Amino acid sequence: MSKILMCPPTYFGIEYVINPWMDMANQVDKNTVSKQWNNLKDTLEEAGAEIELIEPQPSLPDMVFTANAGLLRDNVFIPSRFKFSERQREMRYWIEWFQNAGYEVREIQTDLPFEGAGDALSGKVLFGGYGFRSSKESYKEIEEILSSEIIPLHLVDDRFYHLDTCFSPLNEESAILYEGAFDDESVQLLKEHISYFSVPEEEAARFACNAVVINKNVILPTDCPETEKHLQSIGFTTFAVDMSEFLKSGGAAKCLTLKLF
Numbered sequence: 001m002s003k004i005l006m007c008p009p010t011y012f013g014i015e016y017v018i019n020p021w022m023d024m025a026n027q028v029d030k031n032t033v034s035k036q037w038n039n040l041k042d043t044l045e046e047a048g049a050e051i052e053l054i055e056p057q058p059s060l061p062d063m064v065f066t067a068n069a070g071l072l073r074d075n076v077f078i079p080s081r082f083k084f085s086e087r088q089r090e091m092r093y094w095i096e097w098f099q100n101a102g103y104e105v106r107e108i109q110t111d112l113p114f115e116g117a118g119d120a121l122s123g124k125v126l127f128g129g130y131g132f133r134s135s136k137e138s139y140k141e142i143e144e145i146l147s148s149e150i151i152p153l154h155l156v157d158d159r160f161y162h163l164d165t166c167f168s169p170l171n172e173e174s175a176i177l178y179e180g181a182f183d184d185e186s187v188q189l190l191k192e193h194i195s196y197f198s199v200p201e202e203e204a205a206r207f208a209c210n211a212v213v214i215n216k217n218v219i220l221p222t223d224c225p226e227t228e229k230h231l232q233s234i235g236f237t238t239f240a241v242d243m244s245e246f247l248k249s250g251g252a253a254k255c256l257t258l259k260l261f
């Protein structure tokens, strides 16, 4: 059983602009938001996950994106250090939740930004995205805390500002990703560490790679037929969920989840 942390979208909305997807003129529809979030939650449960909830907080519209709370490895929780002040105010709630849940909270000492499981994802090794929200240097301290090497991946297309917007490991050996989001050196590093299917650009732009993997089940946004076809051809069952309201904030299925184990 996979356990996943989610945050109800009670206060979700577009209240500021901190990535190229967000636009104050493109507001969300509250009813659709709650329908889509509930459908995602039901689908994750159907795919075998148990959902834990953190209480949403007023004026913190992006708290719904639990992937950015921090990085969790076994019992150690490393809280994010958000780049933008708008999201820095979330931190006390994440830290409090993980402390109360019995995790060992290890805050990084550097003042460099690091945005948790939005940018750090593991296959056999841990990959760390940098360039927009997390700094490459922040990974040095994280490597020390976790005593494991992190493969740095340089993100170069601002539509894909977090690693989880363009890369999804499926298991230790394989992944789906959008090559255009990385510089050449990073594509080379990816090739050395994981085998992957490169999703077409138009599906990447619908956040095809923002997928939640639960054993042989993959939950991904709708309208990504090539990606679904590939996943099915290698033995995965796909679940497509409409994430249109969350895409307005630059997030989708995976951003709305944080795997607890």
Ligand code: ARG
Pocket (backbone or CB within 6 Å): 018, 019, 022, 062, 065, 067, 068, 087, 117, 118, 119, 162, 164, 165, 249, 250, 251, 252, 254, 255
């Ligand atoms: N509006 C949010 C932000 O820009 C979206 C976060 C998406 N999260 C993710 N893990 N990619 O911070």
